[in-house]
C-alpha cells in the first residue's frame with residue numbers, strides 16, 4: 001500500500017547542532033515527528049507529520065499511571081553517495097509485534113513503521129549527521145492514551161516517531177573505540193522468567209535506574225545484570241546485550257528464558273561471527289566462570305552490542321568492588337573488527353555482504 005501523509009511544517013525551526021563530533025547521545029531532536037492514532041473499532045488512522053513540539057496529554061492518561069507503552073530503537077545512516085539507509089527494519093517490526101502482544105497494545109504493521117520513518121525523513125533529511133561514528137537515532141513508540149484509572153488495556157493509542165542526530169551511547173563519536181567500565185549487579189534484578197525482559201518497554205529501564213546509580217559509585221558506566229532466579233548467570237548490560245570472549249569462544253546469554261532483549265545488533269553480531277568462522281555460543285555463563293577466566297587470563301574481551309551502544313568494548317569488570325581489567329583496558333580484536341564491518345555496512349563504507357541495509361530512497365548533500 002502506498003501511504004501519503006499530510007505534513008504540517010514547523011514555524012519554529014530548531015537550532016542545529018554546532019559540532020557533529022560532539023553530539024552525545026540524543027541531545028538534539030529534529031524539527032518534525034510522525035504521529036498516528038489508534039482507536040478500537042477503527043484501527044490505526046490519521047498518520048501525519050507535525051512539528052516536533054510538546055504535545056498535550058491529559059494528567060489522567062493511563063500511560064502516566066500504569067505505563068502501558070512500548071518503544072523501539074533504530075538508526076539511519078548516511079552513505080558516501082548521500083543516500084540515507086536504515087538497518088534490518090523487518091527485525092524491529094517483528095520485535096515490535098512481540099512487545100505489542102505482551103503489552104496488549106495493537107500491532108503496528110511494518111509498512112506503517114517504514115512509511116512513517118520515510119515521511120518524517122522527507123522533511124528532516126538535512127539534519128542527517130555525517131561525521132564518523134554518528135547516525136540518526138529513530139525512536140518509534142506507542143502508548144495507551146486514554147483517561148482511565150482502570151488497570152486495563154487502553155482503547156486509544158498514540159504512535160510517534162522521533163529523529164535525533166546522535167553519537168554512540170557509551171563511547172565518544174570521535175571515531176576511536178573507547179572502552180567502558182561495567183559493574184556486576186548482584187542485588188537488584190532486571191527481568192524474571194514470565195516478565196517483560198524480552199520486550200522493549202519503558203518499565204524495564206525505569207526499574208533499572210537504581211542499579212545504574214549504584215554502578216556510578218564504582219565509576220562504572222552501567223551494570224551487568226545477573227539472572228533473577230539464582231543471581232548466578234550473566235544476562236545483559238544496562239542498555240545492550242553482552243558478549244564475552246573466553247579463549248576462542250564468544251559467549252552470549254541465550255534467549256530462551258525470555259529475560260534477554262533480543263537485540264538486532266546481537267543477532268547481527270552472532271551472524272557475522274558465524275560467517276567469519278568464529279566460535280559463538282548462546283549459552284549460560286556463570287559469574288564464577290567469568291571471574292575464573294578473568295583471573296587465569298583466558299577472558300580476552302567483553303563488549304556490549306545494541307542500536308544505541310553499537311559495539312562498545314568493556315575495559316574493566318567490577319565485581320563487588322574488585323576490578324578485573326579486560327584486554328588491558330583496550331578495545332579487543334573481535335570487537336574492533338565487528339565495529340568496523342557493522343558500522344561500515346550500516347554507513348555504506350563496507351559492502352553489505354549480509355543484505356541488511358534498506359535505502360529510504362531519500363538523499364542529502366553534505
Ligand code: COI
Pocket residue numbers: 072073074169205239240306307308309
Ligand atoms: C537502543 O539501543 O536503541 C535502546 O533502546 C537502548 C536505550 C536505553 C538507549
